[in-house]
Amino acid sequence: RPIVTGTSVIAIKTDAFVMMAADTLGSYGSLARFHDIRRVVSVGSDCLLGAGGEISDFQKVAQHLEDLEEENYCYDDNVSLTAPQIHSYLTRICYNRRSKVDPFYNQFAVGGMITDDNGAKRTYLGYTDLFGTTFTDNYVATGFGAHLALPLLRKGYETLGGAQMTVEDARKLLADTMRVLFYRDCKTINRITFGTVDARGPNVNEPIALQTDFNLEEINPVKPIQNAEQE
């Protein structure tokens, strides 16, 4: 049973970079309890990992990946975990745990840059979850975002140039999508971290707040009565 949970993580991939966003809330049931849980972390020198679901499982997995990376660092042979490797590794452990009916109660988004043998760089974005379901795509969203955010990401991806999208456009797209999630998903807070991984490496920003307007007509279907009596 998940106790402290995180909600959605959304991510988008272009030819030049992968961008990921998530809020920093750890919900204790429906109580917004922990306001500074980093759910997007960088792993190794060119990978980002984001997760929703049980926070303790995510922390365990992230710690384990960091230990593997430290082991790689010790061997000093310029081999380090890449995004597809991390994705595959997570899928395996998720599937094996679920087969023991003791899942890592998470949905993971794994993104990164891969350097081919001839030096060319490609981007990679994948999803894996508590069942061991796994796939790669140009945009992924976990949790509630899979229902709400994916259509918005799809539309944005097509209109803003797809694989040729600029960083600013992608950032705006993710911000708008996170805003919608904040309006509609009750287990979110307005404290968002963005993470980007490009040719220079991964970079996770400090949390920011998004501009919101709760007086918008779309989310206030019931108009306040004009001459309300003072109660």
Added chain:
Amino acid sequence: MSAVGVGYDLGASTYSPTGRVFQVEYAGKAVENSGAVIGVRCRDGVVLGVEKLIHNKMLVTSSYRRIFTTSNNSGVVIGGLLPDGRQLVTRAREEASSYKSNFGIPIPGKVLSQRIALFTHAYTEYWHLRPFGVSCCLAVYDEVNGPQLYCVEPSGECLRYHAIAVGKNAQQARVQLEKLNFETLTCKEAAIKIAEIIYQIHDEVKDKPFELEMSWVCDASQKKHQLLPSNVLTEVKAAGAKAAEEDDSDDEDDEDGNDAPAKKE
């Protein structure tokens, strides 16, 4: 010397009447016969250097490593038998990793050096095991005590040093190291100094050709243990080679006995 240990040197579990454990001392001899190892603890980090004697001209020198990283912020350099050394390195890596898993912080230098020392010492206690023929110099940069340099000897003795030299011609190296001012020394200066010392104590005639391997863990490397970056290494090697030449030219002047003008560089 060969008569001294007779009868009491068959196993590490035997003392001699004079109170010496000969097997452990012989292990120390294995260290003394290997290439020189130098470590210096500076104001902003620790620098390790080793004279890798190339026994075989066909060796792919980049595959021959004597300096190993044991965790993000620590590394060891092996003086003595390299296979024994690798065993110690593996153990050090495991200790560092399990400490981090248990306590959440990178292993402090004091703890890591003690663990390696205890492990090395354990092998000096039993008849059926032989002591490690390794002196490992351990460089750690931790949050609590800053940069630290330890040396674990085959007997299991582990002490902290400002600077240490083991291996061939270590005594000469120590004489030079004692002149350094460790309070003000930076890692870059120390790296140059170590290279100069290694190049100077290397005997062109008697020893095989050598390659210099150096590493540091310092502020400049973000407190991570790494081999010296290639641009620094080239600079350091050049300084070392130059110092060795000056040394040689001084020797030549002495031999000739002429009043040859001293080469001013």
